[in-house]
Amino acid sequence: METINIGYGHMVLGFLLLIIPTYFLYRYRTGLVKDTLWAALRMTVQLFFIGFYLEYLFLWDNLWINLLWVVLMIVIASSTVLKRTKLPQKMLFMAVAVAFLVSLLIIDLYFLGLVVRPEKIFTARYFIPISGMILGNMLSANVIALNSFYGSLNRERQLYLYLLGNGATPGEALAPFMREALIKSFNPTIASMAVMGLIALPGTMTGQILGGSSPSVAIKYQIMLMITIFASSLISVLLTLWISRRKTFDRYGMKRF
Amino acid sequence: MIEFDNLTFIYDNKPLMQHFTCCIARGEKAVLYGPSGHGKSTLLASVPGFVLPDEGSIRIDGRTLDATTVQQVRRRTAWLPQEFTLPYDTIQELIEAPFRLRINQALKPSRETVLEHFDRLGLEHELYDKRSIEISGGQRQRIMLMIAALLQKDIVLLDEPTSALDPDSIARVINYIHSLHEATVLMVSHDARFIDSFDRKIYIGD
Structure with missing residues (x-):
């Protein structure tokens, strides 16, 4: 059975979920908003890169x-x-x-x-x-x-x-x-x-x-x-x-x- | 014998104590007294190596206290710091805690022995089964002193053991400490009645 691919537009939709936790982290002055956004950004970039690297690592x-x-x-x-x-x-x-x-x-x-x-x-x-x-x-x-x-x-x-x-x-x-x-x-x-x-x-x-x-x-x-x-x-x-x-x-x- | 030889302690770039020399004989009961902030507690804490002098040396029975001998010294000390709370829920746990250490296991006292010491210190037997938060500061101080005595160490170090006690209890505590015949006892105190009852008084001040 083929896995359904997620389009980039739909990924953006998925990211919107972050608004809820970010709002509450901001409202309760946890000081974690910047860390959260930075972590989410890093995670996304890193995983895209790792997907790319892994292709080569598996190949070599x-x-x-x-x-x-x-x-x-x-x-x-x-x-x-x-x-x-x-x-x-x-x-x-x-x-x-x-x-x-x-x-x-x-x-x-x-x-x-x-x-x-x-x-x-x-x-x-x-x-x-x-x-x-x-x-x-x-x-x-x-x-x-x-x-x-x-x-x-x-x-x-x-x-x-x-x-x-x-x-x-x-x-x-x-x-x-x-x-x-x-x-x-x-x-x-x-x-x-x-x-x-x-x-x-x-x-x-x-x-x-x-x-x-x-x-x-x-x-x-x-x-x-x-x-x-x-x-x-x-x-x-x-x-x-x-x-x-x-x-x-x-x-x-x-x-x- | 505890020898303090030419000790200097520096705190925040200022000398807290300078060129202090003193010798406490085996079995002696000595009290350190004087105004606050002149290093009494620091001097006491230097015996088990918790604070190191910036100059001078400490010798215990002729052996210099350093990183190689500190563990041997700590095996011989009973240490009762100033006002502090230990994270034990019940009095029984509080009493048993130091006797779980390998070096003290053989000395673990029975309930009867503890209650006998309670009598000598004017503590009610019911305290043994109470929770730590249910007892007063004075009761806790006497229990901690009892633990220090039951550990049967050569060197007993007490930092303000009477600060929360009423006059009646102070008399009992004085007798109790005098009954530790073999032990060398070094105490810090601000309490005049307590200080007066000891032959060896060491003034720490200007």
Whole structure:
């Protein structure tokens, strides 16, 4: 069955939907109007470009170009995380990037190598979109986790000092903040996983069905991707927090910024 | 023994404390007093390495406090900061929190032991089952002091442990602190009655 194409005029019509959220973001003085419009514009341009690039990436299907592409995505994702959390870029960029790279490699190798098993693990058609989806979710999870972790450390500095001053190791003193970061970051994912299929039809599945795949194949991909996204996001959040700790705390366990 | 050797603390480019030298013997109960803003709390916070001196050094039992020894020092300290709220819903959770730390686990007190200490500090037994928001500042201060005592550390650091107490409770707290025979206690206080009851008074001011 052929997928119905959306004409550019009708896309403009679709964009008009943005007026409603933008109005309320403006009315409640959230300061997010500019960010929203900029994000929507970036998303549109980026996706048009990616559509164009992907054509070529799939055509070339070269291991090194594919890897380079994913590294570029990691660089952008890491920088975006730090911009959104307003944490010091210089101090934490490598921590986030290494955490993303390691968790992405682990999950890609596991998922593509053992579950999907294409002829070549790093083949563009699987490696790039799946890495992109994983990275996008890692990004959101890390923004929430880092905001929560460093935010609560600032708010509840006395708790941290209280635990340290009464014999806690640095890891023990940070445990309540790690716990809170994990809860805040993963509660929404767990909730959305629990109702998936009932009140939410996920993007990948919908996309595959619209693209002509059979619903039974689309569902299997969706289930596996949800598990993959959950595992990779959690691994990346833990790695980011562990690695960033080494940069953000001095040898006395005091936060540097 | 805690030795402060020629300490200088600079805050906002101005000296908060300059060339301070002092020695507190093992088991001694010493009170830091004097006008606000002269570095009493800073000096107290320097013992577990929360604030580092800009000049001078701190030695605990002859070992200089630095990044390599700070963790050993913290294992030996009980720390009670000035007025603050901990995010524990119930008094029981508040009491148990520091005993969940690996180093303190073996010392976790039974309910009976806690209630015995409640008696010594003039606290009603019902408080044990209350929520943290249901108790007064003075009750919370005595409970925090009790936790510091039950941790059985060599060095007890108390920042204004009596600021919210009524006169009766102050007398009990004084006796309670004196009963910590083995511990070296270093306290900050503005309360004249409290300060007078200690032999070792260290003035921090101009």
